[in-house]
Amino acid sequence: MTAIPDPGGRARKAPREMRRQQLIEATIDCLSRRGYADTTMADIADRAGLSRGIVNFHFESKDNLLIATLQFMADEYATHWMGAYDRAGPAAAARLQALVAADFDRRVCTRRKLAAWFAFWGEAKSRPTYQALCGARDKVYQEALSGLVEALKQEAGYGYDAPSLALSLCSMLEGLWFxxxxxxGLTRDGAHAAARAWLGVAFPRHFAPDGARVT
Known part of the structure; x- marks a missing residue:
């Protein structure tokens, strides 16, 4: 017999998920405003408009809450760039152009979120959990980028080393985020234009100087 869904169970579950997300968003706010070292559980509770007891109930410790926040941000970013990659179609140039554009989309590229990212990156060296959490995702992204750069090399006969050029592209994008x-005074549009210009210089047979695709 097929089990009948329990609407009451879903209703009880939703507030818990909403509270956890509320606390994660408050943590991002606090990291962006106060930095990693000065962010406390009390700050996060105040920012979320919740009691310290509610924070402890959902996450038990500051470390758990920070890990959950980093997990959320990493998942959000991965879903975002993978979606852009898939929607771009099969052409390597279109996919590379889409990945560059994705980095400057408002959904992931705000000063608030960027400040939180840099707060975590500043702690990653001494926190293996952070390295492990982001390392696998970074590897997938780097492999996708290297694959596209290699595909453009094969298509047009460029003389660069694909892994090195992909690394320089990643570094340039991270620098623009910084x-x-x-x-x-730099805007998202200005940063995106700079990245598009880089594409035009690195892949002149695929992109115009302004980063538009050459057909």
Whole structure:
């Protein structure tokens, strides 16, 4: 016999998930405003408008809450770029262009989220859990990027070393994120334009100087 879904069970589950997400969003806010070292459970509870007891009930410790926050951000970013990759179609140039554009989409690229990312990255060296959490996802992204760069090399006969060029592209994108986080006047559109110009220089047979695809 097929079990009948329990609407009451779903109703009881939803608030718990909502509270956890509320606390994760408050943690991102606190990291962006106060930095890693100065963010406390009390700060997060106040930012979320909840009691310290509620925070402890859902996560038990600051470490657990920070790990859950990093997990959420890593999953969000991975889902975002993989979706852009798939929607771009099979052409390597279109996929590379989509990955670059995805990094400057408002859904993942805000000063608030960038500041939280850099707060975590600043702690990663001394926290193996953070390294393990992001390492596998970074590897998948790097492999996808290297594969696209290699495909463009094969298509047009470029003379570069694909892994090295993919690494330089990643480093350039991370540098633009840093500039955006610092708030020195650079906008998302300006950062995206700079990244598109890089594509035009690195792959002149695939992209125009402004990063538009050459057909």
């Amino acid at each position: 500039r955006l986080m610092m708030g020195d």
